Every structure is written in structure tokens, then in C-alpha cells.
Amino acid sequence: MPGTPKTVTKLLEVLSSWLPSLRTRFVLLVAGLFVVLSVVMIMVASYLDLKDEEQRVVSDARAIGATVSRLAVPHLTNHHYLILEQELESIAASGVVELAQVLDPSRAVTIDSDPQTSYFDDRETLPLVRKAFETGAEQMHRSGKSVEIALPVRDMKADQVLGVAYVSVTRASMDGMLFAIWGRNMIITLVLLMVSVPVTFHFAESFVRPIKELTQTAHTVSAGNFDAPFPVERTDEIGVLARAYRDMVATIRNNMARIHELAYVDSVTCLPNRESFRQHFNGCMFAPDGRANRLSVLFVDLDRFKRVNDSYGHDHGDALLQEVAARLRDLLNTVGSPTGSAPASAQTVQVAGQGTSAPAPLVARLGGDEFAIVLPTGKSGAAIRTLAEDLVQCVEQPLEINGLTMTVGASIGVSTYPDDGDDYTAILKNADIAMYAAKRTGGNRACFYNEIEGDTRAGERIRLEAELKVALLRDEITIVFQPKIDCASLKVVGAEVLARWNHPERGMLLPGSFIDVAEESDLITRLGDRVMDLACRQGRVWLDQGRSVPIAVNVSIRQLEKPGFTARVLEILDLTGFPAELLQFEVTETVAMADPERVTAATRPLLDAGITFAIDDFGTGYSSLAHLQRLPFNTFKIDRSFISGLAEDHHSRSIVQTIIAMAKSLSYEVVAEGVETEDQLVFLKENGCTTAQGFLFASPMPADRFESWSGAFLQPSSSAAGNGKDGETGAHFAA
Structure with missing residues (x-):
């Protein structure tokens, strides 16, 4: 029928939206199949029961007819009609036989089981009886209410047909039989359904449970826990799926680790990169009690690095950056925190003047020949100044790069949070300004932002801002x-x-x-x-x-x-x-x-x-x-x-x-x-x-x-x- 597949698909979509549970769908599917099969079984069983009932009635009719035929032989031979009539009435009194008759064609007498009639009455011979007498064979007629059978009465010794025995057996009501059959089969079906539904629920639960566990594991992985266990020991399809999930998660974990490394680690020096430095600084800004930690940022720019790159190539430049990075890292690990409370490699350091802890110092490469260091500092800043001077001396020491001796310097700008800015951007910008001030005075030295006389960059920005406002008005x-x-x-x-x-x-x-x-x-x-x-x-x-x-x-x-x-x-x-x-x-x-x-x-x-x-x-x-x-x-x-x-x-x-x-x-x-x-x-x-x-x-x-x-x-x-x-x-x- 046109449109039927689409209709079925739509019906399945609606049912899926109503029945989101896989277990519920499975149980309903099994129950539905059971009901359908039960209906088919009841119909088939009812048909077979009806056929058996009909066959039983026919068998009863034949047996009674044969009995009447045998009884009638001596009575027809001797014409004892009264005795025969009494026997027929006793047979009909059982309730199974509706009517029993014997025809004596020689005298045109009909003896029956009806007490209201007499064999002296003039009655028309039944067609079925006449046909049995004429053919000498059994005749049967079935109707909705009874089964009629007519058998010849034979004198076996003389091989002669003496008459015809007729029996009409009442059939039970079709509605009654169907009701009885359906009632019996429905009771059986309900009993089986009551037994099978709990079994089906139990089986569905055991079937769905590993899927739920696998789903929970997938949610755990999506939340970031890549070590969540998968049921890989199973040998069925769930196990195959679990192993596929495990392999996929392992691949994702490796890719995430690689992406994390590429995003957070500088590929040349293996130091943290700019983004890592920014996040580290932001994480150090406040103590657990909400107070601001004092942090100093040292912006390190290498002097004469471009000359090395231009003269010897990028491979020598990268090797030089790696050596400088190692020196910076070793120096911080050697001197530790400027407050003297813990080494730079420690996870936490005590901030001077405060009882709270802050993350360890960190050195990072921001890009090119620029490095940055963040570490806790005391109020005086003397330790930071000493560290900055040590960094300058550390970097200016000759370096052996691929058999060549090279020397570079370091211009360092220092700004302190929260004195020189209230966020990461301001602190790094001001450290950059201080670094350029150090370069303008010859380089290879450190300069503090709060010691710069006249911030020429700030003046330039103010002037540029005013000009930009005019530019927007003039459509420049x-x-x-x-x-x-x-x-x-x-x-x-x-x-x-x-x-x-x-x-x-x-x-x-x-x-x-x-x-x-x-x-x-x-x-x-x-x-x-x-x-x-x-x-x-x-x-x-x-x-x-x-x-x-x-x-x-x-x-x-x-x-x-x-x-x-x-x-x-x-x-x-x-x-x-x-x-x-x-x-x-x-x-x-x-x-x-x-x-x-x-x-x-x-x-x-x-x-x-x-x-x-x-x-x-x-x-x-x-x-x-x-x-x-x-x-x-x-x-x-x-x-x-x-x-x-x-x-x-x-x-x-x-x-x-x-x-x-x-x-x-x-x-x-x-x-x-x-x-x-x-x-x-x-x-x-x-x-x-x-x-x-x-x-x-x-x-x-x-x-x-x-x-x-x-x-x-x-x-x-x-x-x-x-x-x-x-x-x-x-x-x-x-x-």
C-alpha cells in the first residue's frame, strides 16, 4: 500500500520518543511478540478443537446409528414394533440423541423415539432415510445444530436390507464451544505471560546492564578521566565495543597530550610558552584567602641575537636559545625564590610578609629571543634586583655552540604586581617597557618599571589616542x-x-x-x-x-x-x-x-x-x-x-x-x-x-x-x- 513504509517509520520514531529506555523497548518487543504468537496459537488451537469436536459428534452419531441398526434387525424380522419403540425412546432419553427412527419398508411403518407419535401414524419418509434405503449405503447430513445419519438395517444371514435406521444427534452451540475453547486457552496464555514477563525483565536487565556500565564509563571519559576502566574482558559484542572504545580513548588521550604539549610547551627550548606563562601568572595572583600575592615579572630580551641568526643560521640560533634557556632554568633552581623560602623547582613558595603559599617561580619563552620569569617577591625588591643582575651575568658568559664561541647579552625589564599593574596584560606590558628602557641605555642590564624617568611610551600612546579620535571623525x-x-x-x-x-x-x-x-x-x-x-x-x-x-x-x-x-x-x-x-x-x-x-x-x-x-x-x-x-x-x-x-x-x-x-x-x-x-x-x-x-x-x-x-x-x-x-x-x- 503506498506510503506504508513511511507510516511505519514515523510510528517507530514516535514510539522511540515515548520509550527512550532500551530495556523497556526490549521487554515490550518480547511481550508484543508473545501476545501475537499467543493469539495465533489460540486461533489455531481453537480451529483444531472445533474440528475435533465435530469429528467426535460424527463418531457418536455413527456409533448410535450402528447400535439402532443392530437392535432393529430382530424386531423388524418379527415385527415387534412396540418393543423397538420402547428401546428407541430409551436411547433418546440419554439427551445426546435428538431423534431415532427405524423404517420398515415392507409394511411402510416408521418407528421413532418420539412418545407423541405412533407407528400407526401415516408419516412421510425422510429424504435421507429414503436415499439410504434406495442406495443401501450410509447417508449423512450435517447442519449447524445436528448431525443426521441413516444406515441400512441388514439381515446378515439372508444378506437382505430389512429397513433403515435413522439417528439425529444434537451438536453443541458454536458460541459456547468457542467461548469454552478461548477461555481455556486465554487462561493458559495469561499464566505463561505472568511467568515470562518477569523472566524477560530479568534477562533485559542483564542484557542492558553492561551497556549502562559502558555508557557510564564513556561519560566518565568525556568528563576528562581517561583512565576509566572498560569491560574489555567480555568476549561478546559488548566486549568488542568496549575494546574499540578503549582504543579510541587511548588515541584521543595521546592526541590530547600531544596537543597539550604543542599548545603549552615551546618546541625549541622545551620551556613553557607564552600561554602557559599567562595562565601560571593568573593562577599566582591571589592567595587562597583572597589577598593579592606580590609577584615580579622579569622580561628578558637577548642582545645581539639577531646577529647570530643572520651570521650562522637558524640552527645555531636555536642551539643558542636552548643553552640560554638551560642557564636561566639552572640559575632559578640554584638561587630558589628571592625570598629565600624555597627553591624555584618547588611546587609552592612562601610569599614574604604573608602566611600564604603561591605557585613556584617559572621561566618561559615568549617567542623569538624573549624570555619571561615570574616569581614571588618581597616588598623591598632587593632580592629581585640581585636575581636580575645574576641573570645578566649568567647570559653574558660565552657559549659554545656547534664548536663556535658566541656571546650575547640580556636586557631585562622588571615590573611588580600589584604595584605596576592590576592584571597580567598590564604587568607584562610594563615589563616590556622597562626592558626597552634598558636597551635604550646600552643593554646588558636590568631596569625596573617604577624607576623609569618619564614614560615616553605612555606619552606616545596618549597622543596616538587623541589623534585616533580625530581620525574617526575625519574618516581617515x-x-x-x-x-x-x-x-x-x-x-x-x-x-x-x-x-x-x-x-x-x-x-x-x-x-x-x-x-x-x-x-x-x-x-x-x-x-x-x-x-x-x-x-x-x-x-x-x-x-x-x-x-x-x-x-x-x-x-x-x-x-x-x-x-x-x-x-x-x-x-x-x-x-x-x-x-x-x-x-x-x-x-x-x-x-x-x-x-x-x-x-x-x-x-x-x-x-x-x-x-x-x-x-x-x-x-x-x-x-x-x-x-x-x-x-x-x-x-x-x-x-x-x-x-x-x-x-x-x-x-x-x-x-x-x-x-x-x-x-x-x-x-x-x-x-x-x-x-x-x-x-x-x-x-x-x-x-x-x-x-x-x-x-x-x-x-x-x-x-x-x-x-x-x-x-x-x-x-x-x-x-x-x-x-x-x-x-x-x-x-x-x-x-
């Missing part, structure tokens, strides 16, 4: 577009929007010159609105020209959390007519992972409107898989630092491959930033990266030039699209 902020290229087809599939400041005195400024100031001064929201408005207007222009270009815009957490940001975005989309489906917001990984719940809440309304989200600079921070699954992102943007190292750094290749594999498992798209060589593009294509952007294709360009460039890209004439970093790269793919 413009945008450029860097194309995104499909790695497989090499077609333009979108563009990232980047801000530019057309400064009246300094010329065109890149975002790195003013974004930090904008975020600190809360001008980031006005700047973001300006960039978004310009981008959406240009996207609408391209749509009107018949070109659909997806656009990606960078946003900060300050913008996302600003009240009215969602309404402002939707207003810009409405005013410009640019579709929300073509707009993507990029949020840096550090921001996204710092507070995933807050980011999710801020982005949800925009996601519902159709806007997509990408994690920018992915790989530079530490992303939890549990957080990634909950965050409303669908794109990873691999940081350019990993792409630039693909050629010579196997760690960068491993990181990129891991990120792409992770993206595939989460159904994310992957965009590689900073692609500058064809070897990098080939590596990305081979490993499944979907999209790339970088100077290999084109540098960021204004909208009018983007139109002409994208029109000429991959065309024979595209080699003339530009020169240098701004346009020469398109020629790699010409013709």
Missing part, C-alpha cells in the same frame, strides 16, 4: 581586502577586511600601530563600526555588480560584550543591504578560550542572524576540545607563524597537520594565513586545508584594485596584476 580610517583562495581550485572565495589609518603626517598606518590603543581607550567599538560599515557597503556594491564575495571582519571581545553591539551589526546590515550569510567575524583564539561561556553568550544572537564565526590565530593559545564543541565557530584560521615554519620546522608541520585533522573531526573549515611560497601551498593542499591567504596570492589591497586583481587572477594576463609584495604573487598562477 579606510579598509583593504586580502583575498582568500580555495586551495583546490585556486579560485577567489572571499576576502578578509583589514583596517588602515591614512595618517596625515605618518602616512598609511597598519593596525598594529593603533589597535592596542583603540582597545585600551574603548575606541575599538567606534573603529569596529567604521570598518564593518565600510566592508558591508563595499560588499553590497559587489553584489549589485553580480559578484558575491564573502567578507571576514576582525572583532574584539570588547565589541562583542558592548551593549547594543548585536543591534548595531544588524542595523548596519539592514542599512547597507549586505546579507548576513556573507559576513564572518574573526575572534582570536586567546579571547575565545579565555571565557568560552561569555563568548558563546555574546555571539549566539549574531549566529542566529546568519553570521558565521572563525577562530583567528588558531594554534597560538590552548583550546579545550570541550570548549570548541560548545563555541559557535565553524572555521579555524591557522596562525601565520606556523605557516612560515613549514619548510624547516617539523614542529610547525606537526601543529598544522594536527589543526587540520582536528578541524575535519569537528567539521570546521580551515584557512591558512601568511602563505608565501608554493611549497607551503602544496603542503596545505596535500593535508586537506581548504582555504589560504597570503602574499603568495596578493597582499591586502583597496576595493578597486581587488576588483581588477580578482578579475585577472589565474588569467594569462594576471602576471601584470602587480609587482613586489602587492601584486607579483598572482603571477605564480598565471596560465
Whole structure:
């Protein structure tokens, strides 16, 4: 019947929603099958019982008929009708026989069991009797109420038919028989059902119990406990599934450990990296009782390191960094905490002047030739000053690198929490400022932030902030577009929007010159609105020209959390007519992972409107898989630092491959930033990266030039699209 499979499927879906328990479904399935089989059994048994009952009635009729026939032989021979009549009446008195008759054709006399009649009465011979006499054979007729049988009465000695014996046997009521049969069979079925249901429940429970245990183990693993035991000793299908789960969890645990290492540990020096340092500092800020711990951050920058890299190559530079890292670590372990309470390798140290404990000192590599140290400090800071001087002397000692003697220095900037800042960002920034002050005075020395005379950087930032406010009023902020290229087809599939400041005195400024100031001064929201408005207007222009270009815009957490940001975005989309489906917001990984719940809440309304989200600079921070699954992102943007190292750094290749594999498992798209060589593009294509952007294709360009460039890209004439970093790269793919 048309539509029946769909109807059954829909019915099963409804039943599944009503009966979520596997045990309940199993028991109901067994009970249903039992009921169906019982009904079939009752019907078959009833049919067979009816057939047996009918056969019994026929057998009784034949037996009684044969008895009447034998009794009638002497009486018909001697014509003793009265005696025969009395015998027939006694046979009918049993209640089984409805009527018994004997026909004597020689005298046309009919003797029966009815006391109301007499054999002298003139009666018509029954058709069945007549036919038996004529044929000399048994005749039978069945009806709903009785079974009639007529048998010839034979004189066996004379081989002569003397007459016909007729018997009508009453049949029991069909309804009564069915009721009795069904009642009996129903009682049997109910008894069996009462016995089988508890047995089925017990069997279902024993069947489902290992599945429940396996599910509980899976929940334990998902909560982060990868050592949860699996029932791998079973030999059935549950055991096979458990072993598959165990192997999968082992693989995930190894991958997580590898990702954790790549995210937290510097691949060159094996020291903690920037993200690890940030988390460690944040964890040290407060004592268990809520009071602020005094912490000092020493920002160490190597002097003359670039000369080593340029003269001897990166392998010598990496070896030098490894040696410096070992010296820094050994020095901290030797002197211990500046307060003198515990060695640097201890898990906790006592903070001077306080009775609380704080995490141990930590040395980390922030990147390049920059290191940072965080450790507890006393109020005087004398121990920190001594340690800083020891660090300078430690680093300036000659180093033996691959048979060569090399010397470098160290410029150290020191800032103290909470004296020089109230959070990690402020403390590290001020330590950086102090380090540059040390470099300006010749380097190879330490400088404390609170001792800097006149913070020239602070003055510069204040001036830049004032100029940025004017720039926003004068529309000096413009945008450029860097194309995104499909790695497989090499077609333009979108563009990232980047801000530019057309400064009246300094010329065109890149975002790195003013974004930090904008975020600190809360001008980031006005700047973001300006960039978004310009981008959406240009996207609408391209749509009107018949070109659909997806656009990606960078946003900060300050913008996302600003009240009215969602309404402002939707207003810009409405005013410009640019579709929300073509707009993507990029949020840096550090921001996204710092507070995933807050980011999710801020982005949800925009996601519902159709806007997509990408994690920018992915790989530079530490992303939890549990957080990634909950965050409303669908794109990873691999940081350019990993792409630039693909050629010579196997760690960068491993990181990129891991990120792409992770993206595939989460159904994310992957965009590689900073692609500058064809070897990098080939590596990305081979490993499944979907999209790339970088100077290999084109540098960021204004909208009018983007139109002409994208029109000429991959065309024979595209080699003339530009020169240098701004346009020469398109020629790699010409013709």
C-alpha cells in the first residue's frame, strides 16, 4: 500500500520518543511478540478443537446409528414394533440423541423415539432415510445444530436390507464451544505471560546492564578521566565495543597530550610558552584567602641575537636559545625564590610578609629571543634586583655552540604586581617597557618599571589616542581586502577586511600601530563600526555588480560584550543591504578560550542572524576540545607563524597537520594565513586545508584594485596584476 513504509517509520520514531529506555523497548518487543504468537496459537488451537469436536459428534452419531441398526434387525424380522419403540425412546432419553427412527419398508411403518407419535401414524419418509434405503449405503447430513445419519438395517444371514435406521444427534452451540475453547486457552496464555514477563525483565536487565556500565564509563571519559576502566574482558559484542572504545580513548588521550604539549610547551627550548606563562601568572595572583600575592615579572630580551641568526643560521640560533634557556632554568633552581623560602623547582613558595603559599617561580619563552620569569617577591625588591643582575651575568658568559664561541647579552625589564599593574596584560606590558628602557641605555642590564624617568611610551600612546579620535571623525580610517583562495581550485572565495589609518603626517598606518590603543581607550567599538560599515557597503556594491564575495571582519571581545553591539551589526546590515550569510567575524583564539561561556553568550544572537564565526590565530593559545564543541565557530584560521615554519620546522608541520585533522573531526573549515611560497601551498593542499591567504596570492589591497586583481587572477594576463609584495604573487598562477 503506498506510503506504508513511511507510516511505519514515523510510528517507530514516535514510539522511540515515548520509550527512550532500551530495556523497556526490549521487554515490550518480547511481550508484543508473545501476545501475537499467543493469539495465533489460540486461533489455531481453537480451529483444531472445533474440528475435533465435530469429528467426535460424527463418531457418536455413527456409533448410535450402528447400535439402532443392530437392535432393529430382530424386531423388524418379527415385527415387534412396540418393543423397538420402547428401546428407541430409551436411547433418546440419554439427551445426546435428538431423534431415532427405524423404517420398515415392507409394511411402510416408521418407528421413532418420539412418545407423541405412533407407528400407526401415516408419516412421510425422510429424504435421507429414503436415499439410504434406495442406495443401501450410509447417508449423512450435517447442519449447524445436528448431525443426521441413516444406515441400512441388514439381515446378515439372508444378506437382505430389512429397513433403515435413522439417528439425529444434537451438536453443541458454536458460541459456547468457542467461548469454552478461548477461555481455556486465554487462561493458559495469561499464566505463561505472568511467568515470562518477569523472566524477560530479568534477562533485559542483564542484557542492558553492561551497556549502562559502558555508557557510564564513556561519560566518565568525556568528563576528562581517561583512565576509566572498560569491560574489555567480555568476549561478546559488548566486549568488542568496549575494546574499540578503549582504543579510541587511548588515541584521543595521546592526541590530547600531544596537543597539550604543542599548545603549552615551546618546541625549541622545551620551556613553557607564552600561554602557559599567562595562565601560571593568573593562577599566582591571589592567595587562597583572597589577598593579592606580590609577584615580579622579569622580561628578558637577548642582545645581539639577531646577529647570530643572520651570521650562522637558524640552527645555531636555536642551539643558542636552548643553552640560554638551560642557564636561566639552572640559575632559578640554584638561587630558589628571592625570598629565600624555597627553591624555584618547588611546587609552592612562601610569599614574604604573608602566611600564604603561591605557585613556584617559572621561566618561559615568549617567542623569538624573549624570555619571561615570574616569581614571588618581597616588598623591598632587593632580592629581585640581585636575581636580575645574576641573570645578566649568567647570559653574558660565552657559549659554545656547534664548536663556535658566541656571546650575547640580556636586557631585562622588571615590573611588580600589584604595584605596576592590576592584571597580567598590564604587568607584562610594563615589563616590556622597562626592558626597552634598558636597551635604550646600552643593554646588558636590568631596569625596573617604577624607576623609569618619564614614560615616553605612555606619552606616545596618549597622543596616538587623541589623534585616533580625530581620525574617526575625519574618516581617515579606510579598509583593504586580502583575498582568500580555495586551495583546490585556486579560485577567489572571499576576502578578509583589514583596517588602515591614512595618517596625515605618518602616512598609511597598519593596525598594529593603533589597535592596542583603540582597545585600551574603548575606541575599538567606534573603529569596529567604521570598518564593518565600510566592508558591508563595499560588499553590497559587489553584489549589485553580480559578484558575491564573502567578507571576514576582525572583532574584539570588547565589541562583542558592548551593549547594543548585536543591534548595531544588524542595523548596519539592514542599512547597507549586505546579507548576513556573507559576513564572518574573526575572534582570536586567546579571547575565545579565555571565557568560552561569555563568548558563546555574546555571539549566539549574531549566529542566529546568519553570521558565521572563525577562530583567528588558531594554534597560538590552548583550546579545550570541550570548549570548541560548545563555541559557535565553524572555521579555524591557522596562525601565520606556523605557516612560515613549514619548510624547516617539523614542529610547525606537526601543529598544522594536527589543526587540520582536528578541524575535519569537528567539521570546521580551515584557512591558512601568511602563505608565501608554493611549497607551503602544496603542503596545505596535500593535508586537506581548504582555504589560504597570503602574499603568495596578493597582499591586502583597496576595493578597486581587488576588483581588477580578482578579475585577472589565474588569467594569462594576471602576471601584470602587480609587482613586489602587492601584486607579483598572482603571477605564480598565471596560465
